[in-house]
Each structure stands twice: as C-alpha cells, then as structure tokens.
Amino acid sequence: MAAIRADRALCAGYANCVMTAETYFELDDDGHVEVRRDEVPEKDRELVAEAVEACPVAALRIEG
Amino acid sequence: MIVGTSVAGVRAAQALRRNGGEDEILLVGAESHLPYDKPCLSKGMLSGAVAPEKNCLLTESAAAELGIRTALSQRAVGLDPEAAVLHTTAGRIPYDRLVIATGASARTLPWSDLPGVHSLRTRADCEALRADLRRGSRLVVVGGGFIGCEVAATARGLGLDVTIVEPEATLLPVAGPELGALAGEWHAGHGARVRVGEAVRAIVRAGGGLVVELRGGEVLDADCVVLGIGAVPNTGWLEGSGLDIADGIACDAWGRVHCHENVLAAGDVARWQDPVSGTARRVEHWTNATEQAAVVGKVLAGASDVAAHRVNTYVWSDQYDRTMSFVGRRACATRVTRFDDPRKNGVAFVGADEQGGLAFAAVVNWPRALLAVRKAINGGVPCAVVEEQLTPAA
Ligand SMILES: Cc1cc2nc3c(=O)[nH]c(=O)nc-3n(C[C@H](O)[C@H](O)[C@H](O)COP(=O)(O)OP(=O)(O)OC[C@H]3O[C@@H](n4cnc5c(N)ncnc54)[C@H](O)[C@@H]3O)c2cc1C
Ligand code: SF4
Numbered sequence: 001m002a003a004i005r006a007d008r009a010l011c012a013g014y015a016n017c018v019m020t021a022e023t024y025f026e027l028d029d030d031g032h033v034e035v036r037r038d039e040v041p042e043k044d045r046e047l048v049a050e051a052v053e054a055c056p057v058a059a060l061r062i063e064g
Numbered sequence: 065m066i067v068g069t070s071v072a073g074v075r076a077a078q079a080l081r082r083n084g085g086e087d088e089i090l091l092v093g094a095e096s097h098l099p100y101d102k103p104c105l106s107k108g109m110l111s112g113a114v115a116p117e118k119n120c121l122l123t124e125s126a127a128a129e130l131g132i133r134t135a136l137s138q139r140a141v142g143l144d145p146e147a148a149v150l151h152t153t154a155g156r157i158p159y160d161r162l163v164i165a166t167g168a169s170a171r172t173l174p175w176s177d178l179p180g181v182h183s184l185r186t187r188a189d190c191e192a193l194r195a196d197l198r199r200g201s202r203l204v205v206v207g208g209g210f211i212g213c214e215v216a217a218t219a220r221g222l223g224l225d226v227t228i229v230e231p232e233a234t235l236l237p238v239a240g241p242e243l244g245a246l247a248g249e250w251h252a253g254h255g256a257r258v259r260v261g262e263a264v265r266a267i268v269r270a271g272g273g274l275v276v277e278l279r280g281g282e283v284l285d286a287d288c289v290v291l292g293i294g295a296v297p298n299t300g301w302l303e304g305s306g307l308d309i310a311d312g313i314a315c316d317a318w319g320r321v322h323c324h325e326n327v328l329a330a331g332d333v334a335r336w337q338d339p340v341s342g343t344a345r346r347v348e349h350w351t352n353a354t355e356q357a358a359v360v361g362k363v364l365a366g367a368s369d370v371a372a373h374r375v376n377t378y379v380w381s382d383q384y385d386r387t388m389s390f391v392g393r394r395a396c397a398t399r400v401t402r403f404d405d406p407r408k409n410g411v412a413f414v415g416a417d418e419q420g421g422l423a424f425a426a427v428v429n430w431p432r433a434l435l436a437v438r439k440a441i442n443g444g445v446p447c448a449v450v451e452e453q454l455t456p457a458a
Contacts, residue, residue, distance in 0.1 A: 012387060
C-alpha cells in the first residue's frame with residue numbers, strides 16, 4: 001500500500017490538500033497539515049495524488 | 065500536445081497520466097527553463113531564500129518517468145484547428161488533441177522598456193529584478209495589488225527603501241477596503257511608504273536613476289521600479305485561428321473550447337463557463353489553474369463522470385509574517401463583518417450577499433477560519449453559519 005509523507009516544516013497552511021482529500025488531511029491549530037491516515041489503498045491513490053499536486057509548496061509526497 | 069509549460073500545462077499532463085491516459089505527451093513552451101512555479105517569483109526566489117533550481121514543477125527525471133516529452137524554447141505562433149496543426153517558431157506540429165495553457169503576461173505601461181523598470185512574470189524577470197534590487201536602494205512599486213505588495217514586502221526584507229503607489233483608496237483593492245486598510249498598516253509598520261489614491265503620470269531617466277512623477281505632483285526618486293498592474297491573457301498567437309479569444313479562450317465547464325472538440329484550455333489563459341451562474345470567467349490564480357488542469361486531464365483520459373468545474377477564486381498571498389487568503393468576490397458582498405482570533409492575531413472578514421449567502425471572505429493568519437470559509441463557499445453554506453463558527457465560544 002502507498003504511504004503519505006508530509007513535510008510539516010514546508011507546509012504553509014494553504015489547505016489545498018484538505019479541500020481535495022478531506023478524509024486524508026486536516027489542519028492543526030497552528031495551520032500545519034496533519035495526515036489523518038498514512039496508508040493509501042489503491043482505490044484512493046488518484047485522489048491523494050491529486051491532493052499532493054494541489055499543494056503549492058510541495059510539502060506532500062506519496063510513496064510506494 | 066500541450067502548449068505552455070507552467071502549472072496548468074504540467075498539471076494537465078500529470079492528471080492525464082494519473083487517470084490512466086496513455087497518449088504520447090509533448091509539452092511545448094516558449095521559455096528555455098524546465099517548468100517552474102510562479103508564486104515563488106515574488107517571494108522566496110526574489111529574496112534569495114529559494115534557489116532557482118529548487119523551484120521546479122517537473123524535473124527531467126519526473127518527465128521521463130511519466131513519459132512526457134518537452135519541447136522548450138519553442139513559441140507557438142499560430143493554430144489551424146481545422147487541420148489540427150500548431151505552428152511554432154521551430155515549425156509545424158500536427159496534433160490529435162491540444163491543450164492550450166499559455167497563461168498570461170504582465171500588463172505594461174508606456175515606460176516599461178526603460179532600463180530599471182521591471183515587470184514580474186517569468187523567471188528571467190525575477191532574476192533581472194533581483195539583480196537590480198541588490199544594486200539599488202530605492203524601489204518604487206507601481207500598483208498595490210497582490211504581486212506589488214509581495215514585491216514590496218520582499219524588498220523591505222532585503223533592506224530597500226520602498227514606496228508603493230496605488231490609484232485606488234487602499235492597497236489590495238480586489239480584496240476590499242477592510243483587508244486593504246490592514247495591509248496598508250502592515251506595510252507602513254514595516255517601513256514601506258504607501259501612496260494610495262495616487263497614479264503615475266510619467267517615469268523618466270535622470271542621472272543614473274529614475275524619477276517617478278505622480279499625478280498629484282509628488283516626485284519619487286528611484287533606482288528601480290516594479291510594475292504590478294495586472295496581467296493580460298496570452299492569446300495573441302491565436303489571432304486568425306477562429307477561436308473565441310475575447311478576454312481569454314472561451315471554454316465550457318470542462319475546459320473544452322467551443323466548436324473545436326480536440327482543443328481544451330486551462331489556467332490564466334482560459335475563460336471557463338461556470339455551471340451554476342452560467343457566466344464565463346477568467347481567473348488568474350494558482351489553485352484555479354491546478355483544478356482546471358486536473359479536470360482537463362480527466363477529460364483527456366476519457367473518464368466518464370467528470371464533475372463540471374466551479375470557478376475557484378481562492379488566492380493566497382504572503383507578505384512579511386502574514387499569510388492572507390481570499391475567496392469569493394468582494395463586489396458581491398453587501399455586508400462585511402470582522403472576526404478576530406483571540407489567540408493568534410488572526411483576522412477574518414466575512415461578506416454576505418443580499419440573500420445571506422457567503423459571497424466573500426478574507427482571512428489573515430487563521431488557518432481554521434480559512435478552512436471554514438473555503439468549505440462554506442464551495443458548499444453554498446449560509447453566511448450566518450460561518451459567522452457562528454468564527455465567533456469564539458464564550
Ligand atoms: C510573481 C507572481 C506571483 C504569484 N503569486 C501567487 C500566489 O501567491 N497565489 C496565487 O494563487 N497565485 C499567484 N500567482 C498567479 C499564478 O501563478 C498563476 O495563476 C498561474 O501561474 C497560472 O498558471 P498558467 O499555467 O495558467 O499560466 P502561466 O503561469 O502564465 O504560464 C504560461 C506558460 O506558457 C508559456 N507561453 C506563453 N505563450 C506561449 C506561446 N505562444 N508558446 C509557447 N509557450 C507560451 C509561458 O512561457 C509560460 O511558461 C502569481 C503570479 C505571479 C506572476
Ligand atoms: S496544501 Fe500543502 S501547504 Fe497547504 S495545508 Fe496542505 S500540505 Fe500544507
């Protein structure tokens with residue numbers, strides 16, 4: 001199964017990832033991304049990949 | 065084939081692959097650099113915090129992995145949609161399907177060609193401006209919109225003497241007078257001079273520098289001038305193609321160009337039909353460009369149930385230590401209310417339309433409020449519900 005990697009230091013809280021894939025991402029009170037579920041089943045891969053591409057500062061990656 | 069190697073073009077190619085499309089992809093672009101992203105040009109790349117090679121949308125290896133060929137340093141100069149041929153500076157290229165993502169160019173003034181007068185749209189612009197900012201000490205920014213304000217903030221960070229000239233009554237006029245007034249305070253607080261309600265009458269070279277004359281009679285000495293006065297869609301090369309290019313290429317809500325089923329368009333160059341209001345609009349923001357590209361990629365891949373794209377007016381801007389965001393249209397709001405985040409100097413202005421719907425919101429340093437208004441504006445949530453979410457619990 002693929003996994004999500006988030007670089008919280010890069011994240012600027014634009015929330016594009018949350019808007020694209022709310023079941024996988026949320027923002028904490030400081031406006032940093034929090035990954036709600038690390039593992040991405042094949043059926044959601046496209047959705048998560050779209051969220052990764054929606055991040056303006058390339059803080060997200062999908063591995064595997 | 066995709067023309068335009070910026071965020072809309074690259075994301076369309078990636079989305080096509082992600083959705084299983086196996087077509088050959090050729091990315092044709094006028095610039096010689098690998099695809100790079102624009103927002104960084106007025107922020108990290110201008111300040112020097114981000115090295116140019118770090119700002120890359122599609123590395124050579126990523127392109128190879130996705131089977132995307134690039135044809136850089138080739139400008140499209142004409143289109144024959146009947147014959148399905150693109151004409152470029154390097155010759156004619158036939159295509160099966162074409163995505164137009166040629167974006168926009170910075171608007172110019174009669175003094176744009178003077179040495180020391182800059183626009184900021186490309187990596188080359190950014191490098192030239194950065195070199196001048198390092199040499200000079202006095203910068204005049206013409207236009208107090210998002211890009212002008214970001215350049216001013218970055219230049220203050222580099223220690224320059226900065227004056228912003230904005231003809232409207234506040235900075236950031238599209239974001240409304242409330243946020244504009246706040247932005248004026250931050251810029252003044254960081255030592256930038258702000259001249260609102262003032263337009264430029266002329267710019268002349270004098271001695272080694274520049275002189276900016278304002279309509280009101282004030283004269284500003286400068287080493288360097290930046291014009292941040294908006295952008296115009298890059299459709300000049302489509303003259304004579306028969307496409308409707310009045311303020312951007314006219315498309316339906318999936319990016320399909322009217323009457324030309326093999327041609328799609330996305331990003332700053334495109335004027336998409338909004339499925340709800342029925343009107344067509346061109347938007348010049350990053351998130352809208354990526355969302356449109358994602359839709360175009362799905363359509364190209366032959367996905368059956370692609371949802372019509374709703375025009376997205378979300379834009380963010382980073383100035384000094386503030387991240388501000390703005391959704392919807394200020395002009396549609398009849399009542400604007402201010403909310404403050406008790407903990408973190410967060411501010412949100414929320415605008416209701418006549419029916420009590422959420423028409424607009426501007427949010428500064430308050431991520432939760434940003435998320436609330438972004439969800440609400442997409443979901444048609446009433447303004448009162450959003451206002452309640454932003455009111456601190458007693
Ligand atoms: C300095 C700056 C800062 C910004 N900051 C923000 C921000 O903070 N937040 C935000 O939401 N938005 C921001 N934006 C806006 C955002 O960057 C744009 O909306 C986005 O880049 C649009 O992407 P695009 O691919 O449609 O067009 P563009 O980025 O304009 O790219 C068009 C590409 O097409 C190429 N091209 C043009 N004509 C031809 C031709 N005839 N033949 C071949 N190639 C051609 C160009 O060289 C370019 O590579 C900023 C823009 C700038 C300029
Ligand atoms: S899109 Fe990127 S910057 Fe924005 S919240 Fe998600 S990870 Fe952070």
